[in-house]
Amino acid sequence: MAGIVDISKLTEGKNLTEIEDTVLRYMVSHMDSMLKMGVRGVAKENFTSTSTIMRLTKKLGYNGFVDMYYKLLPPVEQAQDHVSTDLQFINSFCSNSILKYNSYEDIKEFARRLCQLKSGYVFLYATGFSAIPLEYLTKKLLVLGIKCIYSNGMDSIGVFENNLEHMELLIVVSRSGETRWVADRVKTASENGIYTVSFTNEAKNRVSSMTDMQFRIEDSNKLDDRNMMANTFFPNVIMLMELLIYEYHKVLQNMDEK
Numbered sequence: 001m002a003g004i005v006d007i008s009k010l011t012e013g014k015n016l017t018e019i020e021d022t023v024l025r026y027m028v029s030h031m032d033s034m035l036k037m038g039v040r041g042v043a044k045e046n047f048t049s050t051s052t053i054m055r056l057t058k059k060l061g062y063n064g065f066v067d068m069y070y071k072l073l074p075p076v077e078q079a080q081d082h083v084s085t086d087l088q089f090i091n092s093f094c095s096n097s098i099l100k101y102n103s104y105e106d107i108k109e110f111a112r113r114l115c116q117l118k119s120g121y122v123f124l125y126a127t128g129f130s131a132i133p134l135e136y137l138t139k140k141l142l143v144l145g146i147k148c149i150y151s152n153g154m155d156s157i158g159v160f161e162n163n164l165e166h167m168e169l170l171i172v173v174s175r176s177g178e179t180r181w182v183a184d185r186v187k188t189a190s191e192n193g194i195y196t197v198s199f200t201n202e203a204k205n206r207v208s209s210m211t212d213m214q215f216r217i218e219d220s221n222k223l224d225d226r227n228m229m230a231n232t233f234f235p236n237v238i239m240l241m242e243l244l245i246y247e248y249h250k251v252l253q254n255m256d257e258k
Contacts, residue, residue: 177205
């Protein structure tokens with residue numbers, strides 16, 4: 001059970017001690033009995049104290065042991081459920097949740113900002129799998145005549161830093177919303193007065209909390225950090241991007257009519 005659940009995104013940036021990491025892995029592997037065992041039972045099984053358990057819950061941002069259990073249970077159960085029927089997967093596309101997590105006014109505002117760009121560049125940045133939909137958006141913007149610079153985790157930081165002066169808009173994609181390189185670029189852009197836009201999963205995360213505009217897309221496998229399982233996150237990001245481009249054309253049309 002423990003082998004199919006990747007907890008790296010839960011622990012990233014939390015500075016867990018070795019015993020805290022061990023305890024978390026134990027709890028994720030024993031979700032079915034964790035609540036019944038309670039704080040004392042988990043502490044006993046890991047040869048540690050109850051205070052260690054409570055410190056762990058605070059570091060992870062939970063209000064306590066019970067709160068951590070109920071917050072961890074849904075994503076852990078999803079990660080453990082490897083066998084999904086074709087019908088369930090297809091239905092997840094049909095019951096699209098793009099507008100469940102995003103305001104249509106934000107979509108329109110994004111389109112307006114694209115139309116109001118002056119002489120600067122749109123800088124687009126992502127790493128790993130998240131770079132795929134972002135590269136798609138870059139090409140869409142380029143064919144519209146919008147000046148863009150696309151960069152990913154393989155590029156030198158100089159590609160970003162040496163273009164700050166000419167940057168008007170920063171767009172980032174981070175499925176987890178916790179990728180350090182993405183967060184660092186958002187922070188730098190914000191400090192230089194550059195408007196920032198993020199595409200992340202729907203959960204509260206660091207990157208979206210730092211950007212001026214946030215688009216959230218449901219992630220059906222939050223603990224599948226290696227992207228081994230089927231997931232509608234990335235195709236839904238592209239679908240949302242198409243909706244943004246659709247609104248961009250509507251704004252342009254309205255401007256022409258005035």
